Each structure stands twice: as C-alpha cells, then as structure tokens.
Amino acid sequence: MTKKILTVDDSRTMRDMLMLALSDAGYEVVQAEDGIDGLETLEREGADVVITDINMPRLDGFGFIEGVRANPAHRGLPVLVLTTESSAEKKARAKEAGATGWIVKPFDPVKLVDVVRRVSG
Amino acid sequence: MSADDPFEAIKQTFFLECEELLTDLEASVTALTFGDGDGETINAAFRAIHSIKGGAGAFGLEELVRFAHVFETYMDELRSGRKTCDETAIRAMLHASDVLADHVSFARGLIPSMDEERSQTVANDLRALMDDGGPVGAAAPTPGPSLDPIEAEFDFKPVMFDFGDTTSVPDDVTPEGWIITFKPHIRLYETGNEPALLLRELARLGPCQISLDTSELVALADLGEPSACLSWTIELDAPVELESITEIFEFVEGECDLVILPKGNSAAFVEESSAGDVDIAALLAAATAPAPAAPATDEVDIQALLAMATAAAVPAPAADAPAPVASVTPTAPAPSAPSTKAAAPSGNASAAAGGQASIRVDLDRIDKLINVVGELVIQQAMLAQSVAECGLAASSTVKVGLEDLEQLSREIQDSVMAIRAQPVKSVFQRMPRLVREVAEMTGKNVRLITEGEATEVDKTVVDRLAEPITHMIRNAIDHGLEDAEGRTASGKPKEGTIRLAALHRSGRIVIEVSDDGRGINRERVRKIAIDRGLISADANLSNEETDNLIFLPGFSTADSVSDISGRGVGMDVVRRSIQQLGGRISIASTPGKGSVFTMSLPLTLAVLDGMVVRAGGQTLLSPLSSIIESFTPKEGDLHRIGARDWVIRFRDRFLPLIDTGRVLGFAGPDAPEITGRDGIAIVVENEGGSQVALWVDDIQGQRQVVIKSLETNYRKVDGISAATILGDGRVALILDIDALVVLGRQQANQSEFKIAS
Numbered sequence: 055m056t057k058k059i060l061t062v063d064d065s066r067t068m069r070d071m072l073m074l075a076l077s078d079a080g081y082e083v084v085q086a087e088d089g090i091d092g093l094e095t096l097e098r099e100g101a102d103v104v105i106t107d108i109n110m111p112r113l114d115g116f117g118f119i120e121g122v123r124a125n126p127a128h129r130g131l132p133v134l135v136l137t138t139e140s141s142a143e144k145k146a147r148a149k150e151a152g153a154t155g156w157i158v159k160p161f162d163p164v165k166l167v168d169v170v171r172r173v174s175g
Numbered sequence: 176m177s178a179d180d181p182f183e184a185i186k187q188t189f190f191l192e193c194e195e196l197l198t199d200l201e202a203s204v205t206a207l208t209f210g211d212g213d214g215e216t217i218n219a220a221f222r223a224i225h226s227i228k229g230g231a232g233a234f235g236l237e238e239l240v241r242f243a244h245v246f247e248t249y250m251d252e253l254r255s256g257r258k259t260c261d262e263t264a265i266r267a268m269l270h271a272s273d274v275l276a277d278h279v280s281f282a283r284g285l286i287p288s289m290d291e292e293r294s295q296t297v298a299n300d301l302r303a304l305m306d307d308g309g310p311v312g313a314a315a316p317t318p319g320p321s322l323d324p325i326e327a328e329f330d331f332k333p334v335m336f337d338f339g340d341t342t343s344v345p346d347d348v349t350p351e352g353w354i355i356t357f358k359p360h361i362r363l364y365e366t367g368n369e370p371a372l373l374l375r376e377l378a379r380l381g382p383c384q385i386s387l388d389t390s391e392l393v394a395l396a397d398l399g400e401p402s403a404c405l406s407w408t409i410e411l412d413a414p415v416e417l418e419s420i421t422e423i424f425e426f427v428e429g430e431c432d433l434v435i436l437p438k439g440n441s442a443a444f445v446e447e448s449s450a451g452d453v454d455i456a457a458l459l460a461a462a463t464a465p466a467p468a469a470p471a472t473d474e475v476d477i478q479a480l481l482a483m484a485t486a487a488a489v490p491a492p493a494a495d496a497p498a499p500v501a502s503v504t505p506t507a508p509a510p511s512a513p514s515t516k517a518a519a520p521s522g523n524a525s526a527a528a529g530g531q532a533s534i535r536v537d538l539d540r541i542d543k544l545i546n547v548v549g550e551l552v553i554q555q556a557m558l559a560q561s562v563a564e565c566g567l568a569a570s571s572t573v574k575v576g577l578e579d580l581e582q583l584s585r586e587i588q589d590s591v592m593a594i595r596a597q598p599v600k601s602v603f604q605r606m607p608r609l610v611r612e613v614a615e616m617t618g619k620n621v622r623l624i625t626e627g628e629a630t631e632v633d634k635t636v637v638d639r640l641a642e643p644i645t646h647m648i649r650n651a652i653d654h655g656l657e658d659a660e661g662r663t664a665s666g667k668p669k670e671g672t673i674r675l676a677a678l679h680r681s682g683r684i685v686i687e688v689s690d691d692g693r694g695i696n697r698e699r700v701r702k703i704a705i706d707r708g709l710i711s712a713d714a715n716l717s718n719e720e721t722d723n724l725i726f727l728p729g730f731s732t733a734d735s736v737s738d739i740s741g742r743g744v745g746m747d748v749v750r751r752s753i754q755q756l757g758g759r760i761s762i763a764s765t766p767g768k769g770s771v772f773t774m775s776l777p778l779t780l781a782v783l784d785g786m787v788v789r790a791g792g793q794t795l796l797s798p799l800s801s802i803i804e805s806f807t808p809k810e811g812d813l814h815r816i817g818a819r820d821w822v823i824r825f826r827d828r829f830l831p832l833i834d835t836g837r838v839l840g841f842a843g844p845d846a847p848e849i850t851g852r853d854g855i856a857i858v859v860e861n862e863g864g865s866q867v868a869l870w871v872d873d874i875q876g877q878r879q880v881v882i883k884s885l886e887t888n889y890r891k892v893d894g895i896s897a898a899t900i901l902g903d904g905r906v907a908l909i910l911d912i913d914a915l916v917v918l919g920r921q922q923a924n925q926s927e928f929k930i931a932s
Contacts (some may be wrong), residue, residue, distance in 0.1 A: 064222065067189035067230035074181050077428035109225045111218075115342070132367040138229055155426030157699035173426070175372050 060101035062092035075163035089113025115153040123152035132173035196223040205607040214735035221250040239278040350437030358406035363430035381413020486860035549881035556902030600628040620670040627677035647688040689771040787875040791836020803858040831920040
C-alpha cells in the first residue's frame with residue numbers, strides 16, 4: 055500500500071522539493087502550510103509519516119508536534135522535523151516536543167527518502 | 176533549462192516565493208520603522224529570511240545562503256530579545272533587506288553583477304551589532320570575509336555519541352563484530368520511533384543474532400501505565416564502523432539505554448543512557464561477560480522477532496487500547512495541556528486559512544483567457560445584432576436566450592478581469608524604504624503617508640507603477656521639500672510630509688504624490704525652458720502651463736538633476752512611461768505650500784464601457800465613465816465665443832463645446848457650423864474634474880467593448896486612445912476625452928492666432 059506523507063512547511067519551494075523527492079520515491083504526499091493547517095490536514099487526511107518545518111507562522115513546528123502527540127491516535131506516528139540548524143538545541147527541542155527524528159536542510163533526496171524509510175519501514 | 180525539468184520549475188517557484196518573502200520582509204521592516212512592530216513582526220521578518228535561506232540552500236546558491244544566514248542570525252538575536260530593536264537595528268535591517276534582495280536578483284539573473292563589497296560591509300555591520308550591540312560604525316575592523324564556519328554548519332553531521340575519556344579503544348581498529356544491548360525508554364515509543372525498524376536497520380549491516388529480553392514484561396492483569404518493558408541484545412557479525420551503528424540510533428539518543436561493545440573486546444565502546452552518568456564498574460562487568468546476563472533470553476529468528484517487537488510495543492502507545500487505564504498522565508504528559516493548546520489556535524484557523532486560499536496561475540494563461548473572452552463578447556454582440564436585424568419578437572426564445580447570453584458573457588468578462596486586478600499595496604509597500612533612504616541622503620526629515628493601498632488595478636498597471644512613483648517620490652523629497660532650516664524659516668514643521676494616495680476616479684485609477692514643500696519655482700522653470708529653447712522668451716503661460724513645462728523632453732538640467740532624484744531620467748521619461756499605459760500625469764503647485772503630482776491610469780487595458788456615437792461620419796466610442804449627461808440643446812443654448820469657439824448652456828452654467836468631428840479632422844473645414852446641424856451634446860468630465868460638452872451627430876447606444884490598441888495595429892492618433900470592433904463588425908475609435916479637450920483648445924488657440932495675425 056502506498057504510504058501517505060504529510061509535509062508541513064510555509065515555504066512553497068520546500069513543499070515542492072519534498073513533493074518531488076517523495077513522489078519520485080512512490081509516496082503519496084499531502085501538504086500543509088503551517089502548524090494549524092498541518093493539524094487540520096492530519097485529522098482530515100491522516101498520514102503514515104509527517105515531515106514538518108520548524109519556523110512557520112501561526113503555529114510553529116514544535117507546537118505542531120505537540121499538537122500531533124496530544125492526540126493519542128498519533129502518539130506512534132513518525133514525525134520528522136526539517137531544520138537548517140544542525141544545532142543540538144533545535145534537535146533537543148524538537149525531541150522534547152515529540153519528534154521522531156530530523157532531516158537537515160538542504161536535504162539530498164536520497165537521504166530524505168532513506169530517513170523516511172528508516173522511521174516508517 | 177527546460178520547462179519540463181521539475182527541479183528548474185521549483186527553482187522558478189522559489190524565485191517567485193522570494194519576491195513575496197522580500198515584500199513581507201519589507202512590510203515588517205517598514206512596520207518596525209514606524210514603531211508599529213511587535214514580537215510577531217520580528218518573527219515574520221525572521222521567517223521570511225529563513226525561508227529564503229532554506230530554498231537557496233536547496234539550489235546551492237551559496238552567496239545568498241551566506242548572507243541570509245548572517246541576517247537571519249541577527250534577526251534571531253532580535254526576536255529572542257538578546258539585542259534590542261532600536262533605530263540602529265532597523266537601519267541595519269533596511270540595508271540588509273536591500274542586499275538580500277540584490278542577492279536574490281543576482282541569483283535569478285536579473286542583475287548582471289553583485290555588489291560584493293556592499294554585501295560584505297552590511298554583513299559585517301550585522302556581525303558587529305551581534306558582537307557588542309554597538310553602533311554600525313564600529314563595524315569596520317571586524318574580520319572580513321571569513322564566512323566559512325557557516326558552511327560547516329550546513330554539512331550533515333550526525334550527532335556523535337559522547338565517548339568520554341574511559342573509552343580508549345583506538346579508532347582505527349574495526350572489530351569483527353559488535354554486541355549491542357538496547358533498552359528503549361517509554362519516550363522512544365512516544366516520539367514515534369519503532370524498535371523493530373531500528374533492528375531491521377541493524378540487520379542490514381550484517382548477520383544478526385537478536386535476543387529479546389521480556390523479563391520486565393508485566394502480567395496483563397498488572398498492566399497499568401504505559402511503560403517500556405522490552406530490551407534486546409544484538410550480536411552483529413560484521414566488521415562495520417561504529418558510526419554505522421550509532422547513526423541508526425541517532426534519533427533515539429537519550430530515549431534508550433544503549434551499550435555497544437566490540438565483539439571479543441573487553442572495553443565498552445559506548446554507553447548511552449538518559450541519565451548520562453555511567454556506572455563504570457557495572458559497565459566493565461557487563462563488558463567482560465560478552466553475552467550480557469539476560470535472564471529470559473529467547474533466541475528467535477529476525478522475522479519472528481520483528482513481529483514480536485511490533486506487538487510488544489503495544490503497551491506504550493496506549494492509544495490502540497480501547498479503554499486505557501485511567502492513570503495515563505504520568506508517563507504520557509502530552510494529552511491534557513497541549514491538546515487544549517492545539518485546539519485553541521485551530522479555532523481561528525479556518526478564517527485565516529481562508530484568506531490565504533489562492534493558487535498560482537501563469538499570467539500568460541490568464542491573458543489568453545482574457546483574449547478569448549474578449550472575442551466571445553464581440554461575437555456575442557455581433558450575433559445579437561444579426562438577430563435584432565431579423566426582426567424577431569421581443570418574446571421569442573432566441574431573443575430571450577441571447578439576452579441571457581449577453582448577461583453571462585458580461586459576468587465572465589468581469590470575473591476574468593477581476594483575476595488580473597491587484598491592490599496597489601505591493602507597490603506602495605516599497606516606498607517607505609525609498610523615502611527613508613532618500614531622506615537619509617538628503618539629510619531631510621520626511622514622513623510618508625500612504626492612502627488607498629487597497630485600490631485595485633490591473634496587474635500590468637500595478638507592475639509598471641513602481642518606476643514612475645519611485646521617481647516622483649524621489650523628486651518630491653529632493654526638490655520639493657526644503658531642508659529643516661528652510662522649513663523652520665517658513666513656519667512649517669521640521670518634518671516634511673510626502674503623501675502617496677491611490678483612488679478610483681471616473682473609471683480610472685489616480686495616483687497622487689504630494690509634498691508640503693516649497694512648490695515649483697516658476698521663475699526658474701521658465702528661465703530653464705527659455706534657455707533650452709522649449710518656449711519663446713515672450714511666451715505667455717499660465718501658472719499651470721509653466722508648472723507642466725517640467726514634463727517636456729529636454730527640460731531636465733544638470734543642476735536640477737541630483738544623483739538622488741535624477742538618475743539620468745527626466746520627468747519626460749516618467750510621462751512617456753505613463754502615457755504608454757494610456758495614462759497622463761500633471762502637476763499642480765502652490766508656491767510655498769507644496770506640489771501635487773497626479774497621474775491617472777486606466778483600470779484595465781482590456782475592456783471599456785462606452786457610448787457609441789457618430790461624429791463627422793465616423794463611429795466613435797466615448798468612455799461611459801467620463802460621461803455626465805447627454806442632451807439635445809434647445810434653441811439659444813449655444814453661444815459663439817470668438818471666431819470658432821462655442822459654449823453651451825448646461826444647468827445654468829456655460830461649458831466649452833467641442834465639435835468632435837471637426838476637432839478630430841473627420842469633418843472638413845467646409846462642414847457646416849454647429850448651428851447648421853442637428854446634434855447632441857454629451858457632457859463629459861476630465862480627470863481634473865472640469866466639464867466640457869462634446870458635440871456629436873447622433874448617439875447609438877451603450878456598449879461594452881474590447882479595447883484593441885491603435886498604436887500596435889495602426890499608429891497613435893491624437894484625441895483617440897484605442898479602437899474596438901463593434902457587433903456589426905465596424906471599427907470604432909475610442910475617444911480620449913482629456914486629449915480631445917486639449918486638442919480642441921489648441922485648435923481654438925491656433926484659429927485665434929490666425930485671426931489675430
């Protein structure tokens with residue numbers, strides 16, 4: 055069965071890049087533009103893996119992940135954060151919010167798919 | 176560079192997005208400039224820069240990334256409150272936004288070269304501000320182009336586990352295998368990680384013997400709070416690098432107990448636990464006993480193990496259990512607090528999301544649609560005409576159907592045109608920075624007031640507004656406003672005011688740039704015009720005419736063109752660019768009080784509501800927006816003034832009467848005078864708000880028409896703005912009311928001149 059990936063990013067460029075890399079790898083992709091949109095889209099469409107940006111208007115990536123985890127149904131859902139910062143602090147905060155792992159921007163499409171596969175099987 | 180290349184397509188999207196992000200950034204900085212900003216404004220600015228950097232990184236635009244990184248880091252200082260957002264900070268942001276925009280333009284190939292020196296200077300200024308918060312001036316000695324550390328940050332580097340001092344195994348020795356003990360904490364499950372997947376990754380490295388320790392598994396009856404009960408021991412029979420193993424566990428660092436031992440070696444390589452402190456004795460004990468004490472070790476094959484691991488994870492994500500035990504909270508702190516947090520913002524989400532709902536469409540597609548709809552409207556009109564000529568009853572289904580069709584085509588046309596309409600805001604938003612810059616250069620205090628930002632106009636018009644507005648504002652600050660002393664001397668506030676306003680008036684958009692400066696120096700303008708041979712020394716000009724001399728080609732002089740307002744472009748160029756859009760520009764000035772530049776442009780360049788009239792044997796179209804009234808004059812309403820001029824009585828006033836056919840040259844000089852013909856007077860209003868009456872032979876009705884450029888298809892004709900094709904296939908010329916009035920006045924002057932001589 056095709057796995058569905060929800061990408062949450064306020065940058066259209068980044069959404070397009072993710073779409074390109076993931077759909078090439080055979081994933082179905084749904085998109086959201088910020089944390090709130092992301093939570094709504096997740097409730098509406100569901101997803102097997104979520105990839106989210108951190109800096110977004112309205113609700114940032116940390117808040118979004120907390121929101122995802124707040125729903126018991128999504129407690130085991132793999133959520134990857136996209137971060138340009140390779141700082142340990144950002145990762146630690148993401149982890150604290152409940153992130154499964156991270157992808158460092160700019161990402162190599164192969165690496166991206168690799169990480170997605172690593173957390174989703 | 177193919178359009179089919181998805182990567183290239185995304186790159187184009189990126190540049191479009193950059194445009195928007197730069198506008199957002201500009202808006203944020205502007206808000207901060209006027210003290211309207213708050214934390215969210217700084218946040219928005221940060222995000223804009225951050226997104227530009229993110230995309231730029233993806234496309235390997237290193238220069239852009241480097242600069243954006245410095246800028247972003249500085250914004251991060253501001254938003255965290257570590258640095259205050261004061262006057263100096265705002266100025267730095269203004270400069271940095273400029274440079275960032277230049278970097279984007281350069282990366283996009285819009286500008287041929289990048290001013291690297293400026294980029295460096297601004298970047299260094301930002302760094303200096305971060306270093307000590309000191310003034311921009313202190314930036315000079317900061318290290319120059321040492322931007323390399325940033326690049327290092329962009330390399331993907333797995334976070335290495337801390338080896339500590341106790342691990343003294345030489346790096347260059349790769350053991351023949353590894354023994355890994357792995358005990359997930361509850362947190363590992365809560366973050367959506369999955370032991371089975373980690374084990375599968377390990378199995379990819381080489382043959383594995385995996386044993387599952389279920390000794391801590393609680394009895395079903397005792398199952399309470401979710402907890403992590405399982406641990407694994409993996410014997411990996413492959414001489415792989417330690418790094419390959421730690422990389423697999425990268426995401427679960429701190430969420431599990433992890434011990435990685437080289438097979439057959441007595442020293443522990445890695446100990447990882449959430450507590451962080453290592454019990455060396457225990458570790459060594461474990462290390463010496465190669466197969467760690469596993470009370471209930473079951474040897475299983477991988478497939479079975481994976482299945483089991485998946486099943487074993489059940490206790491942790493309690494979600495699957497239909498009725499979890501009441502006390503979920505302690506180990507799963509997430510549910511209560513964040514759920515309310517998440518619910519609150521989603522409440523207003525739909526409204527905000529609604530405002531953003533938009534799609535991007537290529538402009539060419541819209542223009543194609545507009546063209547086709549234009550043809551549709553013409554076709555519909557022609558059909559209606561043919562049907563009308565058939566003499567069908569008004570109640571016939573054909574007629575009724577045609578009326579509906581007409582209604583629909585009109586609606587389609589309106590909707591299509593609305594797609595192209597955009598608020599002038601995007602242009603207005605760029606002006607505050609311009610004002611600031613020019614004010615800084617001239618040393619004047621200037622405040623910019625904008626009005627009517629939401630006024631909508633066709634995109635083509637919006638796009639081409641920026642240049643003339645920029646020029647007029649530069650001009651107003653540089654030439655219009657006095658310096659602080661001059662203003663004080665004239666009893667004005669030190670701060671000069673520039674007002675930029677947009678409004679709809681008689682079917683056009685009017686942009687006004689006004690200042691409260693000294694006004695036009697008519698003596699000087701006159702002198703320059705005479706010196707340059709633009710007017711004769713004894714020319715008798717009204718104040719208005721004198722003021723408008725500045726638009727004449729060749730008027731700009733060396734001493735009136737400074738590097739600020741001039742840039743080698745005279746007001747004549749501004750006027751020409753506006754005329755190309757079917758617009759006009761004029762100036763009204765009051766000495767000592769200031770000047771107002773007014774430009775008026777058509778709202779759209781595609782359709783027009785007009786009145787079809789006949790004059791001098793030609794079918795003409797008068798824009799409906801400028802028509803006030805039309806009437807058949809009674810005996811005695813017409814009065815002759817001078818040799819050939821006429822006025823007409825209209826509501827107890829006399830208006831100049833323009834003999835349309837004659838002024839446009841359709842009716843020859845031998846045509847009978849107005850009084851000798853039947854006709855209708857159409858009262859029209861020009862942009863200046865003054866009224867005149869047009870004398871026409873006949874009115875044929877109201878029509879919406881598609882504008883066809885006369886200049887493109889034929890040539891420019893005085894008094895005519897464009898052409899159109901009517902329902903019966905006739906070509907009708909569209910009147911340019913203002914130009915017609917001017918033309919009429921000129922001819923009147925000439926005739927007076929003839930009579931006088």
